[in-house]
Amino acid sequence: MIDHIGLLPVYLAAGTAVLVFLADLAVARTSVTLAVGVLGAVGTAASAVAVRVQPPHRAFCVESGCSWVYDRPAQLLAVAVAVLTAAVLLLSAPTLRLGQIPAGEYAFLLTASMTGGVALAGARDMITLIVALETLTLPLYVLVGLRRTSAESAQAAVTFLLTSVAATAVTLLGAALMYAASGEVHLSALASALDVSGPARPLAGAGLLLVVVGLAFKVAAVPAHAWAPTTYDGAPLPIAAYLSTASKLGGLFAIVYVAVLGGVAWWGVLGPALGILAAATLVVGTLVALRQRRMVRLLAWSSVAQAGFMLAPLSALAVARPSGLVGATLAYGLIYVTVEIAAFAGVIALRPPGEDGGTLTDYAGLGRSAPWRSGAFAFAAIGLAGLPPALAGLFAKVFVVRALVNAQAWVVVAAVALAAIAGLAVYLRAVVPLYRSDADVPGWILSPVSPAVVVVLAVATLLAIAAGFAPQLILDLTQ
Amino acid sequence: MSALLTALLVVPFAGAILAGVLRSERAGTYAATGAALVTFLLTLPLPIGRGEGMWHEADTAWVPGLGLRYHLGVDGISYPLIVLTALLTLLCCAYTIWHAPAGRPSGARLAALLLVIEVGLLGVFLSLDLVLFFIAFEVVLLPMYAVIAGWGGEARQRAARKFALYTLFGSVLLLIGVLGVGISAGTFDIVALTQNPSLARSTQIGFFIVLAIAFAVKAPLWPLHTWLPDAHTEAPTVGSVILAGVLLKMGTYGIIRVGLGVLPEGARAVAPALGILAVAAIIIGSLVCLAQKELKRLIAYSSVGHMGFVLLGVAAGAVSGGLAQSMGVQAALLGNIAHGVITGLLFFLAGAIKDRTHTGSLDDLGGLRETAPAMAGVLGFAALASLGLPGLAGFWGEAFAVVAAVQLGGGWIALAAIAAFGAALTAAYLLRLLRRVTHGPAASSVTGIAGVTAAERLAWSPLVLLALVLGLVPALVSGVAQ
Numbered sequence: 001m002i003d004h005i006g007l008l009p010v011y012l013a014a015g016t017a018v019l020v021f022l023a024d025l026a027v028a029r030t031s032v033t034l035a036v037g038v039l040g041a042v043g044t045a046a047s048a049v050a051v052r053v054q055p056p057h058r059a060f061c062v063e064s065g066c067s068w069v070y071d072r073p074a075q076l077l078a079v080a081v082a083v084l085t086a087a088v089l090l091l092s093a094p095t096l097r098l099g100q101i102p103a104g105e106y107a108f109l110l111t112a113s114m115t116g117g118v119a120l121a122g123a124r125d126m127i128t129l130i131v132a133l134e135t136l137t138l139p140l141y142v143l144v145g146l147r148r149t150s151a152e153s154a155q156a157a158v159t160f161l162l163t164s165v166a167a168t169a170v171t172l173l174g175a176a177l178m179y180a181a182s183g184e185v186h187l188s189a190l191a192s193a194l195d196v197s198g199p200a201r202p203l204a205g206a207g208l209l210l211v212v213v214g215l216a217f218k219v220a221a222v223p224a225h226a227w228a229p230t231t232y233d234g235a236p237l238p239i240a241a242y243l244s245t246a247s248k249l250g251g252l253f254a255i256v257y258v259a260v261l262g263g264v265a266w267w268g269v270l271g272p273a274l275g276i277l278a279a280a281t282l283v284v285g286t287l288v289a290l291r292q293r294r295m296v297r298l299l300a301w302s303s304v305a306q307a308g309f310m311l312a313p314l315s316a317l318a319v320a321r322p323s324g325l326v327g328a329t330l331a332y333g334l335i336y337v338t339v340e341i342a343a344f345a346g347v348i349a350l351r352p353p354g355e356d357g358g359t360l361t362d363y364a365g366l367g368r369s370a371p372w373r374s375g376a377f378a379f380a381a382i383g384l385a386g387l388p389p390a391l392a393g394l395f396a397k398v399f400v401v402r403a404l405v406n407a408q409a410w411v412v413v414a415a416v417a418l419a420a421i422a423g424l425a426v427y428l429r430a431v432v433p434l435y436r437s438d439a440d441v442p443g444w445i446l447s448p449v450s451p452a453v454v455v456v457l458a459v460a461t462l463l464a465i466a467a468g469f470a471p472q473l474i475l476d477l478t479q
Numbered sequence: 480m481s482a483l484l485t486a487l488l489v490v491p492f493a494g495a496i497l498a499g500v501l502r503s504e505r506a507g508t509y510a511a512t513g514a515a516l517v518t519f520l521l522t523l524p525l526p527i528g529r530g531e532g533m534w535h536e537a538d539t540a541w542v543p544g545l546g547l548r549y550h551l552g553v554d555g556i557s558y559p560l561i562v563l564t565a566l567l568t569l570l571c572c573a574y575t576i577w578h579a580p581a582g583r584p585s586g587a588r589l590a591a592l593l594l595v596i597e598v599g600l601l602g603v604f605l606s607l608d609l610v611l612f613f614i615a616f617e618v619v620l621l622p623m624y625a626v627i628a629g630w631g632g633e634a635r636q637r638a639a640r641k642f643a644l645y646t647l648f649g650s651v652l653l654l655i656g657v658l659g660v661g662i663s664a665g666t667f668d669i670v671a672l673t674q675n676p677s678l679a680r681s682t683q684i685g686f687f688i689v690l691a692i693a694f695a696v697k698a699p700l701w702p703l704h705t706w707l708p709d710a711h712t713e714a715p716t717v718g719s720v721i722l723a724g725v726l727l728k729m730g731t732y733g734i735i736r737v738g739l740g741v742l743p744e745g746a747r748a749v750a751p752a753l754g755i756l757a758v759a760a761i762i763i764g765s766l767v768c769l770a771q772k773e774l775k776r777l778i779a780y781s782s783v784g785h786m787g788f789v790l791l792g793v794a795a796g797a798v799s800g801g802l803a804q805s806m807g808v809q810a811a812l813l814g815n816i817a818h819g820v821i822t823g824l825l826f827f828l829a830g831a832i833k834d835r836t837h838t839g840s841l842d843d844l845g846g847l848r849e850t851a852p853a854m855a856g857v858l859g860f861a862a863l864a865s866l867g868l869p870g871l872a873g874f875w876g877e878a879f880a881v882v883a884a885v886q887l888g889g890g891w892i893a894l895a896a897i898a899a900f901g902a903a904l905t906a907a908y909l910l911r912l913l914r915r916v917t918h919g920p921a922a923s924s925v926t927g928i929a930g931v932t933a934a935e936r937l938a939w940s941p942l943v944l945l946a947l948v949l950g951l952v953p954a955l956v957s958g959v960a961q
Contacts, residue, residue, distance in 0.1 A: 387647075388618040389595070395542070398610065398654065402545065405658040417651040424647050428624075428640065435629065475544035 006057025006070040006122070009048040009078045013118040016040025017111040024104025030096050034452075037089045037107040041114060045082035048075055048118070060128075065186030067125045074121040076330065076477060077253045080337060081117030084246040085110060087341055087460070091238040093452040094353035101146045101236065109139035110242070117250045124261070125186045126175040126211075129254060130168075133218065136250050137164055140243065144235040152356070156234025163227040167217030174210030177203050178262075187262040195265035208263050209273060215258065218251025219307040220300075222280040229292075232300035237357060240296055241344035244303045245337040252310055252333050259314060260322055267317040275315025279415035282308030286419040289426040295347060296357030299340075302384060302426050305419055306336050309400055312416055316407030323479065328403035330478035335396040335467055339383035342460035346377025349449045349457055360433050367434040369446050374434045376461045383464055385427040386420060391468030399475075480528065481537035483521060484551040487561070487601050490518050491568070495594035498587045505576075507587025511594055512572040518597065519565040525553050533670065534558070536607065546667050550608040556735065557604040559816045559956045560728055564604065566945075567724040567823055568597040570938045571717035574827075577934035578716070578834075589630055589717065595622040596721060603729050609657035609667040612737065616653060616697075616729060620646050623718070623726065631713035638706075638713035645706040649696030653733075656690040660741060673740040680744045687745030690738055691753065698730030700753075700790055701760035704783045711779035712839075716830025719775065723782050724823035728815050731789050735808060739797050746797035754794035754884065758894045758901070760787030765904035769911065774832065774839040777912060778825045781865065782818070784905060785877075789814040791898055792880035798887055807883035809957045814876025816956050817864075817949060821873055824861045824942040828854065831935055832916070836924040841912070846921030853931045855917040857939060864946045866909040867902055872949035875957075877902055 004011075016037065023036040051057065053075050060067035089110060096103040116135025123129040141164070145157030179185060181204035182193035194204045217224035232240040255274075263270045285305030292298035313328040347357055350366055350373055367374040383390030386397035397420060404413045467474055494514020501507040525534065536552040553561065571593050575586040595618070602615025620643060628639035661667040663686075664678055676683070696703045707727075711719050739746045764784030771777040789811045796807025831854060832847070833839050848855035864871035867878070881902070884895035931939075949955060 382621065387621055388599075388614065389621070391614070394614065394617060395545075398545065398613075398658075401654055402658050402662070405655060406662050413655060417655065420651050421644060421647045424643060425640065428643070432628065432636070435625075472542045472544055475542070479544075 003057045003059045005051060006059055006068060008051055009044055009070075009082070009118050009121075010115065012040070012044040012047050013082065013111070013115040016044060017108055017115055020107045020111050021104065024108065028104070030103040033103050033107050034089055034093055034096065037111055038086045040111060041082045041086035041089065044114070044118060045079050045086070048078035048082060051075070062186075064184060065124065065188035067128045067186065068122045069124045070122045073253065073256070073330070076334070077121035077249065078118045080249055080334065081114055081121070081246045084242065084249075084337060084341060085114040085117075087345070087456045088238045088242045088246070090452040090456050091241060091345055091348050092236070094348070094450040095236055095238060098354045100149065100354065106143065106146060109143050113137075113139040113143075113242070114246070117246055120250050120254060124188065124257070126178065126190075126258075126262075127185055129257065130171060130175060133215075133250065133254055134168060136247060137218070140239065140247065143239045144231055144243075146239070147234070147236055150234065150356075152234035153236075154234075156231045159227050160231040163217065163224065167214045167224055169214075171211050171214030174207045174212075174214060177207030177210065181207060187257060190262040191264040194263065205266055205269060208258070208266050208270065211258055212255060212270065212273065212277075215251055215255045216277060218254065219248050219310070220304050221277055221307045221311060222284050222304070225281065225285065225304045225307075228304055229297045229300040233294060233296045233356065237296070237344065237348050237351070240300070240357075241341055241348075244299070244344070245341050248303065248307065249333055249337050252307075252329070255311070256314070256326055256329060259317065260326055271315050271317040271319070274311055274317070275409065275412050278308045278311035278315055279412055280308075281305065281311065282415045282419035286422045286426060290422060290429070292429075294357060294359050295363065295430065298360070298426065298430055299343060299347070299357070302423070303340065305423060305426075306340070306384065308419060309397070309416065310336065312400055312412050313403040315412045316404060316409045319409070320403070320407035324406065325403050327475065327478045328399040331399045331474045332396045334474055334478065335392050335464075336384075338460055338464050338467060339380045339390065339393055342380035342457060342464060343377060343384060345453060345457040345460055346373060346380055349373040349453045350377060352447050353450070360429060364433045364436055366446065373449060373457070376457050378431045378434060379461060380464065381427040381431050385424050387424065390464060392464045392471070395468065395471040395474075480525075480535040481551075483525065484535060484537045484553065484605055486521055487518060487605065488598055490514055490521065491594040491597045491601070494518075495591040495598070498591035498594065501587065504585050504587050507585065508572070508576045508590050511587065511590030512569070512576060514594060515565070515569040515572040515597070518601075519569045522562050522565045525558060525561070533607070538607075541611075545610060546661065547610045548608045548668065550611060550668065551605040552607040552670070553605060556812060557732070559812065560604045560725065560732060560819075561601060563728075563816055563819045564597060564600045564725045566941065567720060567819070568593055570823075570941065571720055574717055574934060574938045577932065589626065589715070592622040592626050593717060593721060596626070596726070600725050600729065604732060607669045609661050609669060609737070609741075612669070612733070613650070613654050613657050616733070617650050619726065619729070620650065623722065626718040627710055627714045630715040630718065633713070634709070635713045638709040641706045642710040645696055645703070649693045652689050653693035656686050656693055657737070659689070660686050669736065669741060676741060676743055678742070678744075680748070683742040683745030684748050685745070687738055687742045687749050690742070691734060691749060694730040694733040694738065695756075696730070697733070698727055698786050698790065699783065700730075700756055700786065701763050701783060704760070707782065708776050708779040711782075711826070712773060712775045716826060716834075719826040719830065720823045723779070723826055724819040727782065727786060728819060731786065731793065731811060731815050734790070734793055735811060739793065739808065743797070750794040750797040751890070753797070754791055754891065754894050757787045757790035757794055758897045760784065760790070761898050761901035762904070765901050765908060768908035769904065771908075772841050774829050774841060774844070774912075774916070775826070776839075777841075777908070778822065778829055781905070781908070782822055784901065785814065785818045785822070785865070785873075787901070788877045788880045788898065789818065791894070792876065792883060795880065795883035795887055795891065798891075799883065805883065806879055806886065810876050810879035810883055813949075813953055813956050814880060817872035817876050817946075820942050820945045820949065821861055821864045824857075824939060824946065825865060827935070827939055827942070828858050828861060831931075835928040838924050841915040843924050844916045844922055845919040845925065847917045847925050849921040850925050851928055851930055857931075857943065858917060859913055860943060861946070862909040862913050864950070866906040870950045872946045874950060875953040
């Protein structure tokens with residue numbers, strides 16, 4: 001007996017992908033295809049909100065556990081992925097209207113990726129989890145390479161493909177080792193089954209660590225981070241936005257599921273390992289971002305550092321109440337995707353349609369010629385830096401530092417502090433050119449911005465402002 | 480009355496938004512000045528109905544999940560700083576109406592940023608919740624960065640970045656410190672923590688050191704002061720006035736309110752180190768001033784010395800009884816306000832001189848009293864007030880800081896003696912400043928310069944008056960604090 005209600009968001013997400021495909025076949029107009037995609041994604045989000053989570057719907061259950069559990073975290077991820085997909089589809093409107101990228105394929109692949117993200121939300125066994133995560137990633141290989149006239153785009157797609165395949169292989173190896181050691185695939189069963197003794201014990205631990213390292217690729221955490229800058233910079237801008245928000249959030253949830261639900265017996269090892277991962281990610285991401293001259297590369301490196309902030313609280317798994325740590329991680333993740341999508345929407349709004357992110361100097365003086373767009377972009381960048389007036393970003397940092405101080409994880413606190421300080425210099429690099437008073441008029445004519453992009457920019461900015469004044473709402477969502 | 484506390488934050492914030500959106504430059508600056516005036520007037524009725532402890536409080540839950548409360552309050556320690564903040568912001572906003580820096584982004588934007596800074600400053604002085612205190616502390620950072628980077632001098636980008644990064648270093652430590660204190664004690668409420676400091680001595684010492692470093696960056700205490708001269712040299716006049724007048728006071732106020740109040744044992748244990756650093760700041764600041772060739776830089780370094788006296792008072796107060804009971808803390812509060820008034824005035828004067836002569840180099844200045852006697856007169860007055868002439872505002876804070884140190888006996892007497900010697904050095908460099916700028920034959924740069932304008936007279940006179948009144952009646956500050 002399968003509980004289909006709990007699976008409704010997945011059905012709707014998959015249905016959206018099919019509908020987009022059919023719409024493209026039948027009507028073959030960019031605006032119709034996009035509208036179907038956006039409506040489908042919004043419908044998916046609405047159904048994900050509507051399906052109850054207390055008590056959670058379960059499906060595909062055997063005696064050792066269920067493969068599908070639609071609980072509060074699942075709902076959170078499903079809604080976030082669907083909303084972000086809708087936002088990215090809207091952000092793609094000006095690019096697709098140029099006609100160089102086939103709109104039907106583009107929208108289909110994006111909604112197919114969304115299906116993977118929604119399926120990942122409720123996945124509670126290793127096989128479903130990995131398959132869902134690959135469904136989320138697979139369409140992106142093509143999407144990254146869709147700027148067909150650009151060599152960078154092809155390079156980006158190849159880089160992404162190769163590193164991703166390697167990372168997936170590592171994850172699969174880890175899952176296989178865990179299965180070999182414990183004979184279980186369900187996360188709920190692994191929680192106790194991984195606590196084996198005898199010769200299988202190292203196998204179980206190594207398997208778990210390999211899974212986490214493989215999953216670190218998806219969030220672009222060190223040591224699997226190097227693909228991000230090349231891939232983001234070569235991809236169409238909306239796809240870079242999707243990679244740094246929806247795809248990254250999916251990876252973060254996968255790590256949380258595996259580490260917190262499945263890895264209970266290994267928290268003593270997993271915590272410090274994640275702490276090292278987070279600290280290295282914070283330091284490397286921030287310091288390299290300081291030297292970037294291209295806007296998207298700067299955002300890419302900074303999003304590497306952001307992954308470090310998200311992972312940092314998990315480093316205290318063995319010493320503090322896990323619910324508080326996971327709450328801090330997820331709260332940071334939610335605020336991050338809000339301001340990150342706003343930042344990318346700002347970049348897209350400030351650049352001519354179809355262009356890449358350009359260099360930092362390409363933005364010189366835009367603060368005067370396009371005050372609202374520049375203001376919104378600056379607000380988002382300040383939010384990523386975690387400073388007022390973007391209170392949401394400040395609270396996100398407070399959540400993380402509070403969880404770490406509570407657990408007395410001082411080394412990770414030091415890495416977070418360093419990254420927070422140097423991070424300001426990174427984001428100032430992105431914002432200051434906009435407001436240079438001695439700047440000449442930009443070399444290209446500032447084009448009028450598409451209403452679809454304005455909607456995303458405005459909604460994301462308003463959400464960020466609202467989250468800044470009522471951060472308790474975010475905390476309530478993530479408890 | 481508690482609505483009044485919220486209004487103190489809302490009015491300047493609304494004014495800032497209004498000044499930022501208004502299309503007309505003129506309307507924007509007038510709106511900002513209007514908001515600053517209303518804020519200043521709102522501070523005046525605060526002492527009505529005051530009693531022991533907090534005079535008025537506002538307290539609502541904000542983020543229960545963090546234990547963060549929107550808890551504001553005013554008492555005798557914060558009130559003088561609140562009035563000073565509101566007054567200086569008002570003067571600076573009014574100043575931008577007539578003195579918008581030429582060739583730069585609009586004066587309305589500058590005034591709007593000043594108001595946002597005011598929100599942060601008042602937030603710091605009003606906060607009775609540790610996390611709220613931290614958030615208000617952070618609010619000031621980016622607007623001040625923008626003021627320096629947008630309206631500053633030649634090397635403004637570098638100076639602004641240095642300011643921002645140094646300050647952020649301090650505030651990240653502040654965040655760690657306040658979260659640590661709050662989590663260990665189980666509450667973020669400053670009043671509750673002050674009334675029964677429950678933390679163990681060793682915990683207090685650890686957190687006090689973290690917080691003292693955080694506040695020392697802002698104050699700034701030697702050797703964490705190096706951002707200050709650059710920021711002051713490059714900042715526009717109004718930026719320097721706010722920076723020296725009230726921004727630095729966030730550091731000293733924080734160390735008194737949070738350091739001495741919440742962590743008395745920690746403060747007592749660390750006080751000797753703080754005292755030694757404070758005295759080093761006095762001596763080093765004065766010696767650098769003696770060799771300084773740039774007008775604004777000299778005044779900036781003088782701040783290092785003066786804040787050294789304030790911190791000496793804090794250190795002595797920490798040993799002899801903590802918050803508000805002791806002469807040391809009284810001296811620190813007096814010194815805080817006096818420095819804000821006098822240095823604010825000095826930076827107004829330095830800005831006026833640099834605007835007219837286009838140089839800040841002491842070598843190129845000279846004979847100001849020949850060509851602009853009124854300005855030279857006010858500069859002389861401000862310098863005398865700054866060097867601590869009895870009867871003017873600067874005297875009480877520094878004298879009593881030294882006396883408070885002497886009363887502790889032992890090694891503190893040596894510190895007091897060195898500090899007193901530093902006071903003599905202070906007199907030496909300020910007299911040197913006067914000799915170089917106002918006396919001697921008129922240099923080419925000062926000949927034919929305009930006299931004091933009405934706007935300047937308006938901006939300076941309240942400060943001149945305050946420097947005199949506080950010198951004659953220091954009880955205006957120390958009285959309300961008791």
